[in-house]
Amino acid sequence: MKKIVFAASVLSMSLCLWSCGGAHGDDPGHAYMPDMYYSRAYEAYGYNMVNGEYDSLRKRGISYTSLTVAGTVARGEELPTHLTGDSAGLKIANGLKNPLDSLSKVPEQMKEAERLYLVNCGICHGTALDGNGPLYKGGDGPYPAAPRPLNGEYAKALSDGSIFYTITYGKNAMGSYASQLRPEQRWMVVSYIRSKQGGASTSDSTGKATQNAPAAATATTGGKTQP
Amino acid sequence: MNFLPSNVRKGALLGLLFFLSYISLQAQDGKAIFSANCASCHALDKQLTGPALRGVETRGPWTDRANVVKWVHNPGGFIPTTPYTQQLAASMNGQIMPSFPQLSEKEIFSILDYIKSAPAPGAGPATPAAAGAPQETGNGELIFGVISIVLAIIALILMQVNSNLKKLSDDKEQILRPEPVPFWRNKIYIALFAVILFVVGGFYVAKSAIGLGRQQGYQPTQPIFFSHKVHAGVNQINCLYCHSAALESKHAMIPPLNVCMNCHKAINAYEKGPKIYDENGKEINGTAEIKKLYDYAGFTPGPGAQWDPSKARSPQWVKIHNLPDHVYFNHAQHTRVGNVACQTCHGNIQEMDKVAQASSLSMGWCINCHRQQKIAFNYNDSTGNKFYSIYEKFHNDFKSGKMDSLTVKDIGGLECQKCHY
Numbered sequence: 046m047k048k049i050v051f052a053a054s055v056l057s058m059s060l061c062l063w064s065c066g067g068a069h070g071d072d073p074g075h076a077y078m079p080d081m082y083y084s085r086a087y088e089a090y091g092y093n094m095v096n097g098e099y100d101s102l103r104k105r106g107i108s109y110t111s112l113t114v115a116g117t118v119a120r121g122e123e124l125p126t127h128l129t130g131d132s133a134g135l136k137i138a139n140g141l142k143n144p145l146d147s148l149s150k151v152p153e154q155m156k157e158a159e160r161l162y163l164v165n166c167g168i169c170h171g172t173a174l175d176g177n178g179p180l181y182k183g184g185d186g187p188y189p190a191a192p193r194p195l196n197g198e199y200a201k202a203l204s205d206g207s208i209f210y211t212i213t214y215g216k217n218a219m220g221s222y223a224s225q226l227r228p229e230q231r232w233m234v235v236s237y238i239r240s241k242q243g244g245a246s247t248s249d250s251t252g253k254a255t256q257n258a259p260a261a262a263t264a265t266t267g268g269k270t271q272p
Numbered sequence: 273m274n275f276l277p278s279n280v281r282k283g284a285l286l287g288l289l290f291f292l293s294y295i296s297l298q299a300q301d302g303k304a305i306f307s308a309n310c311a312s313c314h315a316l317d318k319q320l321t322g323p324a325l326r327g328v329e330t331r332g333p334w335t336d337r338a339n340v341v342k343w344v345h346n347p348g349g350f351i352p353t354t355p356y357t358q359q360l361a362a363s364m365n366g367q368i369m370p371s372f373p374q375l376s377e378k379e380i381f382s383i384l385d386y387i388k389s390a391p392a393p394g395a396g397p398a399t400p401a402a403a404g405a406p407q408e409t410g411n412g413e414l415i416f417g418v419i420s421i422v423l424a425i426i427a428l429i430l431m432q433v434n435s436n437l438k439k440l441s442d443d444k445e446q447i448l449r450p451e452p453v454p455f456w457r458n459k460i461y462i463a464l465f466a467v468i469l470f471v472v473g474g475f476y477v478a479k480s481a482i483g484l485g486r487q488q489g490y491q492p493t494q495p496i497f498f499s500h501k502v503h504a505g506v507n508q509i510n511c512l513y514c515h516s517a518a519l520e521s522k523h524a525m526i527p528p529l530n531v532c533m534n535c536h537k538a539i540n541a542y543e544k545g546p547k548i549y550d551e552n553g554k555e556i557n558g559t560a561e562i563k564k565l566y567d568y569a570g571f572t573p574g575p576g577a578q579w580d581p582s583k584a585r586s587p588q589w590v591k592i593h594n595l596p597d598h599v600y601f602n603h604a605q606h607t608r609v610g611n612v613a614c615q616t617c618h619g620n621i622q623e624m625d626k627v628a629q630a631s632s633l634s635m636g637w638c639i640n641c642h643r644q645q646k647i648a649f650n651y652n653d654s655t656g657n658k659f660y661s662i663y664e665k666f667h668n669d670f671k672s673g674k675m676d677s678l679t680v681k682d683i684g685g686l687e688c689q690k691c692h693y
Binding site for chain 2: 059062063064068069070071072073074075076077081082083084088089090163164165168179180183184185186187188189190191192193215217218219220221222224225
């Protein structure tokens with residue numbers, strides 16, 4: 046009798062383990078100690094289940110857009126430009142000066158600006174700024190509208206501020222990139238586009254300017270903190 | 273034709289050739305001018321910022337080419353002159369096409385020629401058929417198991433039949449043998465069965481006991497069938513385009529809908545990519561999935577459609593890669609500082625239609641990488657991390673040649689408190 050009980054308990058425990066373990070398909074599996082495994086506090090990208098409501102934050106009007114809350118400035122960020130997404134805003138933007146004008150003289154920052162351009166813009170506007178990125182591919186890609194060539198006469202004639210405005214609010218088929226690029230990063234992208242449009246003349250100046258790079262860097266940060 | 277001198281015939285042929293190439297050149301020119309000036313807002317078969325242009329010369333006032341020229345040179349001035357354009361302007365939410373006074377009449381005509389002569393979609397060379405459905409996996413093992421069980425049963429039956437026949441023949445020949453032991457009391461059979469049960473059962477039980485709390489292979493169904501293969505693989509969109517916080521924050525970030533809509537305001541059908549399959553090899557209709565996105569975004573595609581983000585509801589994406597609450601993990605630390613590629617932990621995401629967890633994310637798996645991953649210890653050049661300058665002893669060891677490389681474990685990568693606190 047004892048033997049049978051022993052065998053049965055071993056078998057049932059094994060079956061229990063067998064059925065619990067491992068996740069596959071839609072089944073997330075089980076955990077040894079759920080109270081140590083699942084957070085009771087709100088976690089970013091957790092389910093935030095409250096009172097049986099799956100998406101309780103959304104019900105309370107809390108929705109993640111990765112934009113800063115209206116009327117606030119993120120830490121380390123430049124002061125807001127008070128632009129609006131209409132023609133009046135565009136007029137203000139046209140008068141804005143790129144606060145990172147000396148960016149092209151700091152190689153590390155330029156590298157970061159290039160990275161930002163390639164990740165966010167190159168996909169449509171092309172790695173060579175020719176308006177022929179992998180999403181368009183001369184009309185063979187999935188994107189139906191031809192992206193503006195950024196090395197053309199049209200883009201060269203645009204003011205820095207209006208490029209900043211376009212990145213912030215979008216234009217025609219292009220959408221807003223305000224949630225992906227912070228204002229400072231948008232200005233970095235503007236500087237990168239400018240440096241590539243200029244052609245040979247800028248590459249000369251970068252070579253010359255590497256010696257006084259620290260000076261340029263302090264100049265930029267100084268400009269940033271100034272109210 | 274025979275009575276014509278051969279040089280006349282040649283001349284006629286040449287002339288015809290010239291004429292044909294002239295026409296196709298015109299259309300070529302038209303295509304170039306179209307791509308340079310119009311394609312940002314117009315496509316032939318799709319409503320973009322402006323209306324689709326195929327068959328434009330059959331619509332409204334555009335049957336007269338002179339009207340088209342007037343429109344292109346000054347759209348604002350042309351709108352009030354015909355009811356068709358007034359209606360058009362009203363349907364576009366007040367967006368008016370910019371004027372193109374620099375385009376000559378001839379250039380505008382060549383654009384119209386191009387629009388007329390451009391092949392309709394589908395008429396051109398068919399896109400190469402996508403590779404067949406992914407191979408059926410999983411079923412093979414089951415079939416193999418069933419076949420082996422059936423074979424084993426047949427073998428057992430045959431053995432019984434054999435012993436019965438032997439007994440019959442023995443009876444006939446009057447040979448007396450001891451009664452054979454039935455196989456369920458045969459100690460050899462019992463021992464064999466017990467060993468097999470122990471090994472096979474033990475393997476699976478141990479495997480699932482270790483797998484308890486781990487989620488390798490977890491492949492949940494998402495509210496929208498988003499194919500990473502199409503986006504990151506075929507269309508070469510950088511991971512950071514959508515997961516833009518991976519370099520800067522603890523979380524890689526699931527993109528909010530406005531990132532999707534940046535492209536999908538214009539891309540409203542899945543036409544050009546390879547076929548998409550779910551994990552069972554069932555084909556997925558990409559266009560229907562984009563419709564689901566529009567449902568969530570509260571967007572109705574159509575002429576002059578504007579997207580109002582305040583109407584959007586967030587899709588309830590299912591988080592795939594989960595760590596227990598008692599483990600701290602930070603994306604920025606691994607990507608920005610450690611220069612670890614996304615694929616190192618997440619597998620070949622760019623080849624997955626439906627993402628499954630590729631790594632076990634177990635502690636042993638973490639620790640193993642911390643033991644092996646070499647770190648770029650140079651802090652002096654511009655690419656190096658200045659933080660590493662505090663490890664003076666290691667730098668001295670480097671200089672004296674006692675060390676040639678450093679792994680994460682050397683700078684505390686195996687300390688419990690690094691991840692559990």
